[in-house]
Amino acid sequence: MGKSLERLSEMAIPDKMMAIIKTEEKRGAEYRETNVPAIGPNDVLIKVRACAICGTDIHIYQWNKWAAANMRKAFSGLPRIMGHEFSGEVVKIGGNVGKVKIGDRVSAETHIACGQCYLCRTGNEYNCQQLKRFKDGIFGEYAVIPEYSAEKLGDNVSYEVGALMEPFGVAVHAVGKTAPVGDTVAVIGCGPIGLLMIKVIKAMGAAKIFASDISDFRLNLAKKAGADVLINPSATDPVKTVRDATDGLGAGHVFENSGNVKAAKQAFELLRRCGTMVMTGLPSEPLVLDAGSDIVWKGAKIYGSYGRDNFTTWELAKGLLDSGKVEIASIITNRFEFKDYREAFDVAERGLSGKILLIP
Ligand SMILES: [Zn+2]
Ligand SMILES: [Zn+2]
CATH class of the missing domain: 3.90.180.10 (Medium-chain alcohol dehydrogenases, catalytic domain)
Incomplete structure (x- = not known):
């Protein structure tokens, strides 16, 4: 047969x-x-x-x-x-x-x-x-x-x-670097990877999700994906917006997907002390940070992430879809x-x- x-x-x-x-x-x-x-x-x-x-x-x-x-x-x-x-x-x-x-x-x-x-x-x-x-x-x-x-x-x-499934895996892998349950999260850059991240972060039980992108079209998609606060950095200061909404603390978990050097610098500034930074964006020029205030005194945890953790991420991504927790x-x-x-x-x-x- x-x-x-x-x-x-x-x-x-x-x-x-x-x-x-x-x-x-x-x-x-x-x-x-x-x-x-x-x-x-x-x-x-x-x-x-x-x-x-x-x-x-x-x-x-x-x-x-x-x-x-x-x-x-x-x-x-x-x-x-x-x-x-x-x-x-x-x-x-x-x-x-x-x-x-x-x-x-x-x-x-x-x-x-x-x-x-x-x-x-x-x-x-x-x-x-x-x-x-x-x-x-x-x-x-x-x-x-x-x-x-x-x-x-x-x-x-x-x-x-x-x-x-392949780009979804990029988001599942990156979000898996940290545990945003009950905490504040900022997603910088809301292309498809950022949008998929927001869905996973939401499913993980984040308390408040800030989404930042220069495109209002994409911010609208971010809202539909589950973002609570939308920031267009060409109109609003993302650092001030996130700090004002978090008693001056900043976001506990930040995902930098934009690869834009200005946005990435701001991403470090709006990260809370002892917070976690996960970077997936690929800047086309060197990124300049103030290592003292952005990393050392902040006690920042910084992860780079790309691709999928073969094949653990595939099982987790399938599990999220199967369970209906994420569409x-x-x-x-x-x-x-x-x-x-x-x-x-x-x-x-x-x-x-x-x-x-x-x-x-
Ligand atoms: Zn791809
Ligand atoms: Zn090898």
């Missing part, structure tokens, strides 16, 4: 597919035909059902300084299929694969650890010294990923939500078919969106 199913499924897989491909080191991408990727013995072929646009995809689409400096280092040369956040159905597996079977609905961990370096062997696989990414991107009708990356979706998790579908604000990718990236660049989905 299993064998014949496999054969049937393989017969249905075409040789060619359409994909959104970065072909040249300049702005834009192409939607064109390419080969359905071949799989190795440890790989899984996925029929892609939903993809999400990440900040890095926007950098690569624009071909800005970050993309020029990091594309080759982080990924591979061009042409390359774009994208990494997605969900889909397993349609073919390599001979060594045992983690998933044909027909499974999956999402994927995008950071592939070696399992052998010092960090991997000491419980920090997420920060592997030889961290690898997918050989090719996933904005195609099919995608190949290593078995390592495949993560089964719960029966009640839709493909659309499945496409958000994440509402951060999706736009859906585009692959062929309308230009419009999707236009919307993404304008910042007037939560998470944007691309559907094959």
